[in-house]
Amino acid sequence: MSKISIKDMDLWYGDFQALHGVSLEIPKNQITAFIGPSGCGKSTLIKSLNRMNDLVEGCRIEGDIMLDGKDIYKSTMNVNSLRKNVGMVFQQPNPFPMSIYNNIAYGPRTHGITDKKQLDEIVEKSLRGAAIWEEVKDDLNKNALSISGGQQQRICIARALAVQPEVLLMDEPTSALDPISTAKIEELVTELKEKYTIVMVTHNMQQASRVSDQTAFFFNGRIIESGDTRDMFTNPTKKQTEDYISGRFG
Ligand SMILES: Nc1ncnc2c1ncn2[C@@H]1O[C@H](COP(=O)(O)OP(=O)(O)OP(=O)(O)O)[C@@H](O)[C@H]1O
Numbered sequence: 260m261s262k263i264s265i266k267d268m269d270l271w272y273g274d275f276q277a278l279h280g281v282s283l284e285i286p287k288n289q290i291t292a293f294i295g296p297s298g299c300g301k302s303t304l305i306k307s308l309n310r311m312n313d314l315v316e317g318c319r320i321e322g323d324i325m326l327d328g329k330d331i332y333k334s335t336m337n338v339n340s341l342r343k344n345v346g347m348v349f350q351q352p353n354p355f356p357m358s359i360y361n362n363i364a365y366g367p368r369t370h371g372i373t374d375k376k377q378l379d380e381i382v383e384k385s386l387r388g389a390a391i392w393e394e395v396k397d398d399l400n401k402n403a404l405s406i407s408g409g410q411q412q413r414i415c416i417a418r419a420l421a422v423q424p425e426v427l428l429m430d431e432p433t434s435a436l437d438p439i440s441t442a443k444i445e446e447l448v449t450e451l452k453e454k455y456t457i458v459m460v461t462h463n464m465q466q467a468s469r470v471s472d473q474t475a476f477f478f479n480g481r482i483i484e485s486g487d488t489r490d491m492f493t494n495p496t497k498k499q500t501e502d503y504i505s506g507r508f509g
Contacts, residue, residue, distance in 0.1 A: 266324075268307070291459070295483075345424060348419055352412040388416075428458050478499055
């Protein structure tokens with residue numbers, strides 16, 4: 260069964276319709292990449308998956324988004340627990356201006372965990388999960404803003420992992436990083452899919468083809484084509500997809 264199932268979704272920002280009839284199945288424990296030119300709706304869709312768009316005034320959605328068969332836009336859905344289950348990592352690393360330890364412990368504390376030993380364990384496990392423990396284990400009291408961008412992004416991934424999500428949404432997570440940090444994040448993401456379902460927006464075609472299992476190609480607020488990444492990159496069925504992945508536009 261799909262982890263997330265999107266059916267006939269339309270989205271408006273005020274009078275402007277940003278998504279048109281979007282349907283997509285997002286399989287469990289796989290990496291799904293969203294690709295497409297700027298402004299085509301990739302971020303809009305990824306932010307709809309944990310209701311981040313609720314924070315945008317005038318944003319209206321029709322259609323269904325189901326997580327494990329449950330409608331996430333139903334009035335009875337607890338948005339806090341949805342965002343705990345569906346974590347998010349953004350384009351710019353955005354650690355809180357506090358210690359590395361407190362960045363990771365922040366989420367668990369807001370969910371009521373106060374026991375120091377338990378928090379220590381969560382912090383270590385999350386930092387290990389984000390492949391940064393060895394680099395920061397002796398500096399846990401250091402301000403998270405004082406480490407490199409690539410390390411900060413892995414702190415943000417660890418922060419997302421600390422509340423034990425099931426889905427990780429990543430909106431261009433490496434676009435602000437150098438090639439070495441990018442390679443580390445790509446390697447990490449590939450490991451994380453064993454435990455998590457991952458959705459990633461990327462402008463980097465090589466990245467999509469290297470890490471993702473499934474790709475959805477967006478154009479003008481519509482999904483033009485979606486399916487197995489290797490198939491799409493070697494044998495796209497639509498001309499627009501072929502033009503985009505071969506660099507003829509975008
Ligand atoms: N808060 C908002 N209010 C109004 N319009 C918006 C808002 N956010 C996005 N849009 C519009 O919705 C469309 C889709 O934007 P979105 O950010 O989802 O595209 P994208 O594919 O992620 O682009 P990029 O690759 O440049 O990040 C664009 O036309 C954008 O201008």
